[in-house]
Amino acid sequence: MNKIPLEFLQIIENDTDRISLLIDNSTSEEGLTGLHMELDGKYQACIKNWDNSMYGWVPNFGFSYEYMDGASLLHNLKMMQAKLTAYKFQVNAVTNRIPQNTVNVNVDNKIEVNISFESVRSRLEADTSLSEEQTIEAKQKIDEIEAVIKSDDSKKNKWKKLKPVLLWLADKSVDIGTAVLSLLLKIQ
Known part of the structure; x- marks a missing residue:
């Protein structure tokens, strides 16, 4: 994996702080939905299995917000926060890793035609x-x-x-x- 840019790390840090602030202040369901939608749109393409362990996820569709209540949104935001934190450290943990195994592949383009x-x-x-x-x-x-x-x-x-x-x-x-x-x- 490649090291991610510092700007992106800062965005992740800001978003995890926003989640904490929103959870601590227990704002309206509308506020929870707004942040949930924003974070989902921002990170679902970056983090593998983003939807795992979250409520309201419909395969090939995404989150079905009309069936999610405040408790579901809070649960999902906590999961997003944890995934963002793990992602930040996981991506940067392997930056200087040197492969232990070397793979050599020899390609032989010789074509033998045995047809008369x-x-x-x-x-x-x-x-x-x-x-x-x-x-x-x-x-x-x-x-x-x-x-x-x-x-x-x-x-x-x-x-x-x-x-x-x-x-x-x-x-x-x-x-x-x-x-x-x-x-x-x-x-x-």
């Missing part, structure tokens, strides 16, 4: 959803891809040569797309 041109051709021939014309056209594109991949061109030039195949592929069925795209990964 012949297996893709066979898969397309066996696909009954493709017309004869679509199958022949797809097999011709596979021949083009195979020739480019087996060439001695650089990776950049291979991609440049296969750009028309990619444009052609964009307009084809998912069956053809998945079969042919797997072959493009063979460019190394």
